[in-house]
Amino acid sequence: MASHPSFQAGDVHTGFIDQHLDSLFPPIEVSEQTICQAVAAMTVNEKIASQKLAVRQGRASDPWTACDGFRINSYHEREIKLESNVKKFNVKLRYLRPNYEIQVNDGEWKPLAVQTVKDSQSNRLTLKMNLDGVQSIFSTVITDNHIDIFNEVRVNFCLQIS
Amino acid sequence: MTQDEIKKYGHAFEARIYAENPRNGFLPGAGPLTHLSTPIPNDCVRVETGVRQSDEVSVHYDPMIAKLVVWGVSRNMALNSLIARLREYHVRLN
Numbered sequence: 001m002a003s004h005p006s007f008q009a010g011d012v013h014t015g016f017i018d019q020h021l022d023s024l025f026p027p028i029e030v031s032e033q034t035i036c037q038a039v040a041a042m043t044v045n046e047k048i049a050s051q052k053l054a055v056r057q058g059r060a061s062d063p064w065t066a067c068d069g070f071r072i073n074s075y076h077e078r079e080i081k082l083e084s085n086v087k088k089f090n091v092k093l094r095y096l097r098p099n100y101e102i103q104v105n106d107g108e109w110k111p112l113a114v115q116t117v118k119d120s121q122s123n124r125l126t127l128k129m130n131l132d133g134v135q136s137i138f139s140t141v142i143t144d145n146h147i148d149i150f151n152e153v154r155v156n157f158c159l160q161i162s
Numbered sequence: 163m164t165q166d167e168i169k170k171y172g173h174a175f176e177a178r179i180y181a182e183n184p185r186n187g188f189l190p191g192a193g194p195l196t197h198l199s200t201p202i203p204n205d206c207v208r209v210e211t212g213v214r215q216s217d218e219v220s221v222h223y224d225p226m227i228a229k230l231v232v233w234g235v236s237r238n239m240a241l242n243s244l245i246a247r248l249r250e251y252h253v254r255l256n
Contacts, residue, residue, distance in 0.1 A: 001177070002177070002211075002241060002244045002245045002248060003245055008241060010237075024184070025184050025185050028185075089229050121202050122199050122202065122250075123215070124252055139199075139252060141196075141252060141254050142198040143196050143254065144195065144248050144256075148197075148252075148254055150249070152249075153253075154176040
């Protein structure tokens with residue numbers, strides 16, 4: 001709302017939301033980049049969870065506890081199913097360690113890299129992603145099988161891992 | 163102090179943060195705040211709230227959970243700050 005041209009121009013009144021409802025809340029379009037951000041967030045979250053578990057079990061230096069897709073003489077590939085606003089997305093992820101390749105809905109395979117951004121003053125998880133040369137920074141919250149991506153708008157994904 | 167002695171300086175905006183879904187007729191939400199991260203307060207940013215992460219938003223009260231107040235030397239600066247700080251206000255209910 002604060003980004004709306006009429007609000008910025010100071011043309012504000014009590015019927016503002018009703019008048020501009022369609023332009024204030026357009027349908028959320030889920031881009032390929034946002035889908036990849038959700039998958040990138042999932043991989044980081046899995047690594048963090050596996051590291052915490054390894055520390056609790058006293059196996060922090062054990063390479064077999066690392067959730068990094070390590071395979072001998074091959075690359076680990078997995079299929080991830082996501083749903084957002086009743087739209088379903090099929091994603092394939094190839095672990096090249098430390099980076100990835102990703103394919104959304106049988107499209108082109110693209111290189112993917114992700115790293116966490118240090119933010120000691122906040123409890124949010126902020127990530128920097130490089131998808132086929134395009135950089136983006138976003139915050140994410142993961143609870144159970146839900147992934148929220150906070151960009152210009154918030155997009156919620158429901159995750160099914162096969 | 164009288165009203166005349168209060169000098170106007172800069173601009174401020176206040177945004178009210180509601181647990182409502184604008185894409186569903188602004189229906190109020192209820193349940194636990196499973197995630198809550200707010201902008202970092204400073205001399206120009208104030209977060210007025212009584213809830214913390216894992217607190218419950220009740221159906222029995224107004225679903226407003228916070229007020230975000232920003233200040234800037236000019237209206238444009240305050241507005242840009244409001245937009246940036248709102249993007250840092252992350253709430254997940256349930």
